[in-house]
Amino acid sequence: MxxxxxxxxxxxxxxxxxxxxxxxxxxxxxxxxxxxxxxxxxxxxxxxxxxxxxxxxxxxxxxxxxxxxxxxxxxxxxxxxxxxxxxxxxxxxxxxxxxxxxxxxxxxxxxxxMDPPADPDAEPIPDAVRPMLPERHARLPRDRAGYAFEFAWGGRRLAAYVEGGRARFTGGDGRAVGGPAGLGSRLGAALGARPAVLDGELAEVEGQETYLLFDLLYLDGRSLLDEPYRRRRELLDGLGLDGPRRHTSPWYPGEAEAVREAARAQGLSGILAKRLDSPYEPGTRSSAWRYLPFSTRR
Structure with missing residues (x-):
């Protein structure tokens, strides 16, 4: 046993x-x-x-x-x-x-x-994935039903690579960086034996530095880069990774106005719009993701 x-x-x-x-x-x-x-x-x-x-x-x-x-x-x-x-x-x-x-x-x-791999099709966890970045746009997308909307937290990009109950991190340039004390062990404990690559950012939420998770790039021996954003977010939500100083950032399909009002009330700089069918494009500033600051018009 x-x-x-x-x-x-x-x-x-x-x-x-x-x-x-x-x-x-x-x-x-x-x-x-x-x-x-x-x-x-x-x-x-x-x-x-x-x-x-x-x-x-x-x-x-x-x-x-x-x-x-x-x-x-x-x-x-x-x-x-x-x-x-x-x-x-x-x-x-x-x-x-x-x-x-x-x-x-x-x-x-x-x-x-001593035997061959238990899962012959399993892919090794990647060494590093450069983050996908949003384009800056002045207007909300016309096809709002085709997008999910998120808060733009304005934090520091941080990807986590979790395997064997331990985690390592890369920053906004895809290079290895240290994570906040205890974050790696807490993520490792939350995921247990499940290997995963998580994308997120460190931002201040209610006066405390928090790791906000907003994407899932790899899970259980499978790359998710080609999966649509909606599927990746559903899988991420299903992991239940909320805990002390970490939180799965919410996403709201089609709800542009409500998210914008809530973000403005929280003093954030803007919101993000992400196409529900978009794959993850490492190292690319893609029009499938849009940063919409409050200083622009509708």
Missing amino acids: IQEHHARSLHWDLRLERAGVLVSWAVPKGIPADPETDRLAVRTEDHPLEYAAFEGEIPKGEYGAGRMTIWDRGTYETEKWSEREVKVVLHGSRVTGRYALFRTKGENWMIHR
């Missing part, structure tokens, strides 16, 4: 029943789905068999404090078991296939997938 453990840092606990106990490894970035990616697996103490059914909150002050859920469970076959190497075939609902665990130093092991 595999437990997702939201302790001080998110990790996954792989536990194999053997000789009346659960032999355990903590895997910080999750079980690899591709043989090209080996991951650290730290050998921990054996656990009693009763622990295989445990889900819940470990109280603060206790070892491993934090929320724990059962991420996968099933059966396994042993191909080899020694003090330095374990080879097994896992039969879970999420993880299946041949895996090797091999000791490197002390309690540090590595876990390696």
Whole structure:
């Protein structure tokens, strides 16, 4: 069985029943789905068999404090078991296939997938995606029903690349930058084992710097760049990523006037209009996205 453990840092606990106990490894970035990616697996103490059914909150002050859920469970076959190497075939609902665990130093092991990729069509998470930018326009689009309208927050562009419960960031030029303290771990915890690339900006909202998410470029091994804006936003909303100092920015199909009035009341500089059928065009200033400042006419 595999437990997702939201302790001080998110990790996954792989536990194999053997000789009346659960032999355990903590895997910080999750079980690899591709043989090209080996991951650290730290050998921990054996656990009693009763622990295989445990889900819940470990109280603060206790070892491993934090929320724990059962991420996968099933059966396994042993191909080899020694003090330095374990080879097994896992039969879970999420993880299946041949895996090797091999000791490197002390309690540090590595876990390696011996079979071909679990999803042969999965695309690797991109190293960097340059942001798509809006054109400045003086008027609202005539076909307002074909657009969604958003607030122009006026913040600093920040894309997040989340994988294995961790996140890294790129800025407005597509180059690596640091994110606000704790943001990466919080996004990693929110997404768990799901890899994703998120587009957004850091802006001040009600006196506090907040990461506002407004696009989803990659999810679960699939690029979404060619998907229409409407589909990307629906998928982003479905992730439920709102939390402390992060928020999924709202979008309003066809509601230009209401959004403009609300943005003006909040003291924002303008609004954005984004075509509902538009793909994401990296590094492009596209007419499919329009920035509409308040100083212009209707």
